[in-house]
Every structure is written in structure tokens, then in C-alpha cells.
Amino acid sequence: xxxxxxxxxxxxxxxxxxxxxxxxxxxxxxxxxxxxxxxxxxxxxxxxxxxxxxxxxxxxxxxxxxxxxxxxxxxxxxxxxxxxxxxxxxxxxxxxxxxxxxxxxxxxxxxxxxxxxxxxxxxxxxxxxxxxxxxxxxxxxxxxxxxxxxxxxxxxxxxxxxxxxxxxxxxxxxxxxxxxxxxxxxxxxxxxxxxxxxxxxxxxxxxxxxxxxxxxxxxxxxxxxxxxxxxxxxxxxxxxxxxxxxxxxxxxxxxxxxxxxxxxxxxxxxxxxxxxxxxxxxxxxxxxxxxxxxxxxxxxxxxxxxxxxxxxxxx
Amino acid sequence: xxxxxxxxxxxxxxxxxxxxxxxxxxxxxxxxxxxxxxxxxxxxxxxxxxxxxxxxxxxxxxxxxxxxxxxxxxxxxxxxxxxxxxxxxxxxxxxxxxxxxxxxxxxxxxxxxxxxxxxxxxxxxxxxxxxxxxxxxxxxxxxxxxxxxxxxxxxxxxxxxxxxxxxxxxxxxxxxxxxxxxxxxxxxxxxxxxxxxxxxxxxxxxxxxxxxxxxxxxxxxxxxxxxxxxxxxxxxxxxxxxxxxxxxxxxxxxxxxxxxxxxxxxxxxxxxxxxxxxxxxxxxxxxxxxxxxxxxxxxxxxxxxxxxxxxxxxxxxxxxxxxxxxxxxxxxxxxxxxxxxxxxxxxxxxxxxxxxxxxxxxxxxxxxxxxxxxxxxxxxxxxxxxxxxxxxxxxxxxxxxxxxxxxxxxxxxxxxxxxxxxxxxxxxxxxxxxxxxxxxxxxxxxxxxxxxxxxxxxxxxxxxxxxxxxxxxxxxxxxxxxxxxxxxxxxxxxxxxxxxxxxxxxxxxxxxxxxxxxxxxxxxxxxxxxxxxxxxxxxxxxxxxxxxxxxxxxxxxxxxxxxxxxxxxxxxxxxxxxxxxxxxxxxxxxxxxxxxxxxxxxxxxxxx
Numbered sequence: 001x002x003x004x005x006x007x008x009x010x011x012x013x014x015x016x017x018x019x020x021x022x023x024x025x026x027x028x029x030x031x032x033x034x035x036x037x038x039x040x041x042x043x044x045x046x047x048x049x050x051x052x053x054x055x056x057x058x059x060x061x062x063x064x065x066x067x068x069x070x071x072x073x074x075x076x077x078x079x080x081x082x083x084x085x086x087x088x089x090x091x092x093x094x095x096x097x098x099x100x101x102x103x104x105x106x107x108x109x110x111x112x113x114x115x116x117x118x119x120x121x122x123x124x125x126x127x128x129x130x131x132x133x134x135x136x137x138x139x140x141x142x143x144x145x146x147x148x149x150x151x152x153x154x155x156x157x158x159x160x161x162x163x164x165x166x167x168x169x170x171x172x173x174x175x176x177x178x179x180x181x182x183x184x185x186x187x188x189x190x191x192x193x194x195x196x197x198x199x200x201x202x203x204x205x206x207x208x209x210x211x212x213x214x215x216x217x218x219x220x221x222x223x224x225x226x227x228x229x230x231x232x233x234x235x236x237x238x239x240x241x242x243x244x245x246x247x248x249x250x251x252x253x254x255x256x257x258x259x260x261x262x263x264x265x266x267x268x269x270x271x272x273x274x275x276x277x278x279x280x281x282x283x284x285x286x287x288x289x290x291x292x293x294x295x296x297x298x299x300x301x302x303x304x305x306x307x308x309x310x311x312x313x314x315x
Numbered sequence: 316x317x318x319x320x321x322x323x324x325x326x327x328x329x330x331x332x333x334x335x336x337x338x339x340x341x342x343x344x345x346x347x348x349x350x351x352x353x354x355x356x357x358x359x360x361x362x363x364x365x366x367x368x369x370x371x372x373x374x375x376x377x378x379x380x381x382x383x384x385x386x387x388x389x390x391x392x393x394x395x396x397x398x399x400x401x402x403x404x405x406x407x408x409x410x411x412x413x414x415x416x417x418x419x420x421x422x423x424x425x426x427x428x429x430x431x432x433x434x435x436x437x438x439x440x441x442x443x444x445x446x447x448x449x450x451x452x453x454x455x456x457x458x459x460x461x462x463x464x465x466x467x468x469x470x471x472x473x474x475x476x477x478x479x480x481x482x483x484x485x486x487x488x489x490x491x492x493x494x495x496x497x498x499x500x501x502x503x504x505x506x507x508x509x510x511x512x513x514x515x516x517x518x519x520x521x522x523x524x525x526x527x528x529x530x531x532x533x534x535x536x537x538x539x540x541x542x543x544x545x546x547x548x549x550x551x552x553x554x555x556x557x558x559x560x561x562x563x564x565x566x567x568x569x570x571x572x573x574x575x576x577x578x579x580x581x582x583x584x585x586x587x588x589x590x591x592x593x594x595x596x597x598x599x600x601x602x603x604x605x606x607x608x609x610x611x612x613x614x615x616x617x618x619x620x621x622x623x624x625x626x627x628x629x630x631x632x633x634x635x636x637x638x639x640x641x642x643x644x645x646x647x648x649x650x651x652x653x654x655x656x657x658x659x660x661x662x663x664x665x666x667x668x669x670x671x672x673x674x675x676x677x678x679x680x681x682x683x684x685x686x687x688x689x690x691x692x693x694x695x696x697x698x699x700x701x702x703x704x705x706x707x708x709x710x711x712x713x714x715x716x717x718x719x720x721x722x723x724x725x726x727x728x729x730x731x732x733x734x735x736x737x738x739x740x741x742x743x744x745x746x747x748x749x750x751x752x753x754x755x756x757x758x759x760x761x762x763x764x765x766x767x768x769x770x771x772x773x774x775x776x777x778x779x780x781x782x783x784x785x786x787x788x789x790x791x792x793x794x795x796x797x798x799x800x801x802x803x804x805x806x807x808x809x810x811x812x813x814x815x816x817x818x819x820x821x822x823x824x825x826x827x828x829x830x831x832x833x834x835x836x837x838x839x840x841x842x843x844x845x846x847x848x849x850x851x852x853x854x855x856x857x858x859x860x861x862x863x864x865x866x867x868x869x870x871x872x873x874x875x876x877x878x879x880x881x882x883x884x885x886x887x888x889x890x891x892x893x894x895x896x897x898x899x900x901x902x903x904x905x906x907x908x909x910x911x912x913x914x915x916x917x918x919x920x921x922x923x
Contacts, residue, residue: 030800030803038384038799039383039384048845050383050464051383051384081384081385083373083375083549083572084375084376084385084546084547084549085375085549085572089572093572093573145604149604149608152608152612156608156612157608157611157612160612163612163614164608164609164611164612164614165605165608165609168571168573168575168598168599169571169573170571170572170573170575174571259601260601260602260604260605261602261604261605261608262605263600263601263602263605263606263608263609264601265573265599265601269601273371276797276798276799277371277799278799278800278803
């Protein structure tokens with residue numbers, strides 16, 4: 001297990017390193033450059049030149065990349081002129097907010113999806129299964145922005161029950177101090193996730209229900225409630241654990257569309273804004289962080305899978 | 316100043332996120348309106364007004380000596396100016412002219428054949444009790460002289476290069492000696508407009524060490540560095556004692572790094588109108604849609620209606636808002652690359668530019684595409700809002716929409732016109748009736764035109780232009796790219812440079828005369844000007860620009876020459892913003908074409 005973890009960690013470093021090189025090269029291959037993109041056409045050639053020299057964009061690419069890696073090794077992700085803040089500061093500000101939003105949504109989704117999936121499996125091909133399956137497909141196929149707007153129209157504009165935008169606080173504490181403003185964005189993300197998770201849960205539970213140990217338990221007269229909670233639920237959760245692990249990057253990278261609809265300044269929007277404004281330091285910094293989260297999430301999923309399923313052995 | 320309308324496993328997943336990033340990267344005369352209407356209820360003292368910032372706009376720079384990287388409408392006009400007033404405030408009753416009432420100094424006195432300027436300060440006070448003196452102006456000029464590279468609006472040869480000296484003659488008076496005579500209007504509008512007096516309390520090189528930038532230019536770099544470093548600490552904006560010293564009507568009492576800014580009245584403001592509101596809040600929005608949702612719920616005092624959501628106009632009105640059109644002093648155009656090695660020679664032919672301009676159906680674009688919320692552009696001077704510079708010749712539209720006129724111009728200058736196809740130069744040469752110098756036999760009227768993506772109106776305009784142009788055999792190959800990519804690509808260049816491959820480029824925002832209020836086009840159409848993206852060059856234009864800079868009352872000559880000579884393709888200018896103002900809030904309009912806002916004039920009436 002230890003050797004496996006060490007090997008995977010080394011692979012992770014190599015992957016992140018590779019991603020950073022790819023992103024670095026492609027960014028610099030874009031037409032124009034960061035100076036004109038950031039300063040805008042208002043800036044004179046003199047000012048553009050000054051910016052390029054001051055930020056070292058006139059140096060050869062390997063030199064620039066070496067400087068980026070050197071800074072990264074010291075924990076310095078760079079400085080965003082677009083936001084007048086260090087990239088680390090921006091990430092430390094927006095990443096926790098996205099984590100709260102997406103994390104809460106996943107939590108709500110799991111709380112609803114797990115019992116729903118089991119109910120669908122136990123009562124498969126019943127009216128309840130058809131209705132909930134249909135509802136799941138509707139929710140799953142509904143674009144997030146559309147769902148968000150519908151919820152705003154209903155709950156914020158027509159009935160005036162909830163605010164139309166997410167909390168605007170700069171910190172997680174400030175965000176959580178307005179819980180009512182989190183309801184709609186969390187609900188939007190959760191509804192879509194419930195649909196996906198419940199389908200996984202239903203499939204997994206149906207597979208588990210036909211296992212020999214379930215049939216044996218029933219033959220031995222074990223109460224249905226115990227079968228469901230002790231045998232069916234625990235064994236059906238294994239694929240969900242994998243899903244949770246793979247959700248880590250999404251939690252870190254934020255939800256661009258939901259954040260956009262609800263004016264929630266999280267990681268998703270930071271990334272989007274950086275991409276559209278040629279904010280190279282933010283793009284590079286956030287890509288490294290998201291890539292790291294992706295490989296760690298994948299590693300976490302594999303490890304959790306081994307923990308919850310004794311049949312799996314990592315070597 | 317130009318503006319846009321101001322994240323499989325392992326490598327696969329990570330690379331996917333990276334590729335996604337790259338794809339994204341590549342990818343008023345205000346009308347009479349709410350504020351100007353007579354309030355029906357009684358004026359309410361106090362109240363909080365919220366102001367929606369444009370999508371993505373985050374005020375993030377507080378130091379008025381702003382550099383290019385931070386210069387923006389949301390930083391300067393709608394953030395810093397609330398606290399630190401410029402020497403001459405521009406925007407008066409919806410016109411892009413100096414506002415004598417809100418300026419910190421009396422109108423400048425020109426003497427000595429317009430080579431001497433005397434500035435007399437009014438009786439304004441900083442919030443720390445110190446007077447706003449001529450020394451504050453000298454502080455600024457000294458800093459400009461020492462830190463040209465860090466002043467966003469520095470133009471080589473402009474302020475302070477065109478000053479031979481400046482001297483404080485009394486606490487309320489500073490005298491500038493100019494290197495040559497300048498038109499008072501040009502000098503006031505383009506040069507004095509850049510000055511913002513600074514407080515003595517900012518003349519520091521550290522939190523405890525006094526600097527001497529107020530009196531000595533050589534002391535300024537250390538002072539600038541200190542203030543610059545302080546301004547980089549965004550999270551301190553709301554509580555830094557340094558930034559609390561203001562001479563404007565507002566002081567920043569709370570600031571979040573997301574851009575949410577809370578202002579309260581500066582109780583010692585010595586200007587003509589003291590704030591009525593008890594709080595003014597600027598709220599950032601990530602997207603237009605997010606702002607619209609909040610607007611529809613009635614939770615913002617001054618917001619905007621996205622042009623793509625004009626259909627919601629009556630719904631917003633039903634939510635208790637009045638619509639007011641915010642027109643900025645600007646023009647819209649897109650450049651041809653006169654130095655492109657392939658098609659540059661064609662662009663250099665006046666008859667071709669005339670023909671091309673004849674194909675732009677501005678009235679139809681305004682009516683059908685902008686649904687009336689735009690103004691035509693016929694030259695360097697804005698047609699709207701009303702301003703003292705626009706001349707009747709330019710106003711009359713020298714090149715009205717006419718496909719037949721365009722066809723005739725091409726046919727009579729050596730081109731075989733192929734409607735629906737591609738016209739070809741049949742008569743190369745420089746003489747009358749020939750294609751013109753540098754244009755070869757067989758050259759085709761086929762061009763690439765890159766334009767900014769994401770704006771429905773611009774896409775419609777370009778598609779329409781392509782269709783119309785094909786009627787005279789001009790083949791436009793359209794491509795879209797993000798705004799930043801378009802403006803990054805359309806750079807001034809020499810024919811031999813790799814960067815000179817672009818042919819036609821349209822970022823969609825044109826130019827707003829924001830800091831340079833004198834609209835003679837010197838910064839965009841003058842030979843070698845940094846913002847002359849198409850590398851247009853005309854000795855006559857340069858001569859007339861220089862004349863209008865120096866000789867009073869000559870702007871109409873350069874205006875009309877540029878309108879005739881077409882340094883770029885003129886397009887309709889979209890109104891800056893469709894502002895929605897709560898019906899119970901007054902004093903918001905007229906909105907100034909310089910983007911400045913004056914919430915000290917705003918007040919609620921009872922019932923709000």
C-alpha cells in the first residue's frame with residue numbers, strides 16, 4: 001500500500017509538471033499576448049513595451065517557464081494585474097467559497113440521492129420508480145443555467161422568498177452568514193447532482209440486490225430493514241465513494257455556470273475571467289491547483305475504494 | 316480610451332482542464348429621465364443607494380496616480396473620483412465639458428500668447444483639515460515628471476514633457492510655463508484633465524518617513540513606490556488611514572476584495588453639493604444575467620438593462636424602474652491595416668475607403684440591430700451626446716449608405732466588379748481611373764476581418780456588412796475571437812513584421828474620449844500614435860491635428876478632413892448603458908458622457 005501511494009504521488013507530480021508545461025506553451029502560443037490583452041487598446045505602444053519588459057514577457061519561453069517553476073517551488077503562484085492581488089491570495093479567497101458551494105450541493109445531493117436510489121432499486125419497475133426515474137432524467141438533462149433562472153424566477157422574483165443572488169462576502173464566514181442566499185445556488189447544483197447520483201445508486205443497489213448474501217439473509221429470515229441498511233446500503237455505496245473522490249476537482253474548480261447565474265465570485269468565475277482577459281498568472285496558478293486536485297481526487301478514490309471494499313487490494 | 320461593452324483521470328482530466336482554459340482564452344446626452352424629473356414626494360435625508368457595476372468590473376486600485384494595468388472606468392471614474400476629485404472635473408449636464416462647479420480650481424487662465432497657464436485653486440479642504448492647495452498640484456506634476464512610465468495616460472511629448480516649468484506662486488496659485496503655445500481648449504481638455512491634486516499627508520516614503528515629492532522631482536520615485544505598494548494591498552482599502560484622507564464627497568468605509576465598496580459621506584466635503592444619502596454601495600456582478608436577476612427582484616437602486624434583454628424593458632419598468640440612456644463621448648470605428656503587405660496598398664486608396672464606407676448602413680444598424688440605442692459615427696468627433704466640437708459637415712454624413720456609389724467608385728478606378736463574387740483589379744497603375752499605387756493587376760478585393768465574439772449586435776453588423784460588401788464584389792472572410800485576442804492582434808506594425816498579417820479588425824468598442832476630452836483624433840489617427848492601430852498616416856491629417864492642438868478654434872478643419880479622408884471605417888456607436896433607476900431615486904440623470912458619477916446629487920423621495 002505504501003509503495004503504491006509513493007508511486008502514485010510521484011506520478012502525480014509528473015502529471016502536474018506536464019500539465020503546467022502544456023498550459024504554459026499553449027498560453028504563449030495564443031495570438032497577441034498578455035500585455036495587450038490586459039492593458040487593452042487604450043495602452044500606448046510605450047506602455048505595452050514597459051509592461052512586457054517589467055514582467056519579463058520579452059524573455060525566451062524556457063527562461064519564463066523556469067522563473068514560473070522557481071516561484072512555484074517557493075509557493076509563489078504569481079501576481080494578477082487584472083485583480084491587483086497575488087494569485088495565492090485570489091485562490092485562497094475564492095477556492096474556499098467554491099468548495100463551500102459545491103461541497104454543500106454534493107452533501108445535499110448525496111443525502112437525497114442515496115435513499116432515493118435505494119428506493120428506486122427496491123421498488124424497481126413500480127410507479128414510484130418510473131416517476132422518480134423520469135424526474136431524475138428531467139433534472140439531469142436540464143441545463144444548469146436554465147434551472148437556476150427558473151428557481152430565481154419562482155423563489156426570488158415572483159414569490160420573493162429568497163434572494164436572487166448568492167452572498168457577496170469575501171470570506172467563507174461572510175458567505176455563511178447569509179444562509180438564505182445560499183439556498184438557490186446550492187439547490188441548483190444539488191438538483192442536477194441528485195439526478196446523477198441517484199441513477200448510480202439505483203444501478204448499484206439493483207446489482208447488490210441479486211447477490212447471494214442478500215438472498216441468504218432473506219432466506220434466514222433477517223428483517224428487510226436490516227437487509228437494506230446493513231447489507232444493501234453499505235455494499236451499494238462503493239461506486240458512490242469513487243464518485244465522491246472524483247468530485248474533488250469539481251469542488252476545487254468551482255461551478256462556472258452556477259456561479260455566473262447567482263453572481264457568486266468563486267473559482268469557476270475566476271478561471272473564466274482569467275481565460276478571457278489573458279491573465280496568465282491566474283490561469284497558470286489555478287490550472288496547477290486544479291490539476292493537483294484532479295490527481296489527488298483520483299488517488300483518493302482509489303484508496304477509498306480499497307478501504308471500503310476488502311476485495312480490492314492496491315499493489 | 317477604448318472599452319468593451321468598457322476547468323478521466325490523471326493526465327487526461329488534468330489536460331482536459333488545461334485545454335478548456337485555452338479554449339476559453341482563445342475563444343447622455345442622457346435622456347430626460349428619473350433623476351431629472353421633478354420628484355413628487357419630499358426629499359428624504361439618508362438612505363442607501365446601490366449601484367451595479369458592469370460585468371467583471373472590480374474596482375481594485377485606489378491610488379489616483381494610476382498605471383496602465385489598473386486604468387479603467389470602474390477604477391478611475393466610478394471609484395477614485397468619488398474620493399479624490401480631479402483638478403478639473405469633466406461632465407456637465409450631460410455634455411463632455413469641464414464642470415466649473417465641481418472642479419477644484421477656477422477655469423485656467425491662459426496668457427503670454429497661450430504659453431502661460433495660471434491655475435487658481437478654490438477653497439476645498441482635505442478631510443484631515445488641510446487645504447487643497449497649489450502644492451497638491453505641484454505634487455502631482457512632480458510625480459508625473461518622475462514616473463512617466465507609471466502614469467497610464469502619458470503620451471511622449473504630452474504632459475509633462477510640454478511644460479518648461481511649473482511654479483507655486485501662492486498657496487492657491489500655480490503657474491505653468493508651456494514650451495509652445497497651445498489651444499486653451501486642447502490643453503485643458505487633454506492635459507489639465509489628467510491632474511488630481513494629492514494631499515501632503517501622502518508625501519511619504521514609509522509609514523513614518525516624510526518625502527519631498529511636493530517640492531522636488533527627484534524625491535518622487537521613493538514616494539511613488541511607497542504609495543504604489545500601499546495601493547497593492549487591496550484588503551486594506553477600507554481601513555487604511557492613508558486612503559481615508561479625501562477631498563471628494565465620499566470616503567470608503569468598507570471594501571471587499573470582490574469589489575463590493577461601501578461609501579459614506581465625507582462630512583468635511585467642501586464642494587457645492589453635500590451627499591444626501593447616508594450610504595452609497597457599488598456592487599460587482601459577474602455577468603449581465605446575474606445583474607438582470609437582481610434588477611428584476613428590485614434589489615438594486617441603479618442598474619442596467621443588458622441590450623440583449625431589451626424585451627424585459629416593460630417588466631423592469633413594472634418593478635419600479637425608469638430607463639435612462641447613458642451615452643458616452645465616443646466614436647466607433649474599425650481599422651484597416653494600412654501596412655499589411657498584401658492588402659495594405661488597397662486600403663491606402665481613398666476611393667476604396669470611400670466605397671467601403673458607403674457600404675456601411677449606419678441608419679439601418681441603429682434601427683434594426685441596436686433598436687435605436689446607438690448613434691452614428693461619421694468622423695473623429697462624436698455626433699452624440701451634444702458637444703461644442705461637432706461640425707455640420709461631419710454631421711451631414713459625407714458617405715451615406717449607397718451600394719451603387721460604392722460600385723461606381725470601384726468601377727471607375729480600374730476594378731472589374733463582380734457582384735456576388737470577388738472584384739479584380741484590371742487597370743493597375745497610379746493614374747486616374749487606375750487601381751492606384753502598389754495595387755497589382757489581378758489583385759482581389761478579398762479580406763479577412765476578425766471581430767470580437769460574444770456580442771450579438773457586432774455579429775449582426777459584420778454579417779450584414781459581409782452581405783452588402785459582396786454586392787460589389789468585396790469578399791469579407793469573417794472570423795470571431797475573444798475581445799482580448801482581437802485587440803491583441805490588431806497592433807500597429809511594419810509590413811515586414813509577422814504581426815502585420817491582420818487585415819481588418821473590429822473589437823467593437825471604438826474609442827471613448829475619457830481622459831482626452833478634445834476629440835481631434837490625435838491619439839488614434841495621428842502618424843505613429845500608439846493607438847493608431849491601422850498605422851494610418853496622412854501628412855495633412857498630422858498638420859491639421861497639430862494645428863488644432865495649438866491654434867484655438869481649428870478643430871473643425873481636422874474633424875472634417877478626417878471625416879472625408881476616412882482613417883478607419885466608421886460604425887455606429889452603441890450607447891454606453893441602458894441605465895435603470897429606481898423611480899424613487901432622483902438626481903441620477905443626466906448621466907455624464909465622461910463616465911463620471913456624482914452620487915452626492917442622488918436622493919430618495921418619501922415612499923422609497
